[in-house]
Amino acid sequence: GESVGLHLPTLSVQEGDNSIINCAYSNSASDYFIWYKQESGKGPQFIIDIRSNMDKRQGQRVTVLLNKTVKHLSLQIAATQPGDSAVYFCADITGFQKLVFGTGTRLLVSP
């Protein structure tokens, strides 16, 4: 991920809609990617991960897509619910190194 700080982009959706949150990463050698959900005042919560040898992975209501050509990662949340409102971060790891977090996107779900 590319952590540039200061401004959190916001995605506003209606309950029941599908949400797509995007993330760009900078290191073409990154081999593991994770999406985290962070609610206000809490630590990050693991949502889903994907390795670089895959381009899609599905979980419960969530799908992660990886496009290594353009170094882009997306998180799709189906049938978004008010409880999905949070800040979502992508993170990546290169080799046996540290997690690098992206800027984050605030998801606001209105009833």
Add this chain to the structure above:
Amino acid sequence: GAVVSQHPSWVICKSGTSVKIECRSLDFQATTMFWYRQFPKQSLMLMATSNEGSKATYEQGVEKDKFLINHASLTLSTLTVTSAHPEDSSFYICSARDGDRDFYEQYFGPGTRLTVT
């Protein structure tokens, strides 16, 4: 399983004093623990990585004499903010890696809100 706790969850201290934050892995042995700092509306920034029984590795720009990290056991790491100043006010989050599981899995604590007055 794989629960990480932090204590305290929030703390207020006066400028110039020191404050210690604990990070515990409750149901696994954490061979490696990480400390992050997060300012409002910003991402998590790694401060340091600690391995049990050895000195922590600090990220560039993080003062090791100001942020003292001790990883004395496989279930406990502590971060001590020495001579705290208002600019140290932040949300501090730890994470832990289970030595018996996939290298890539990290488990995050709930965070500690530090306010320096």
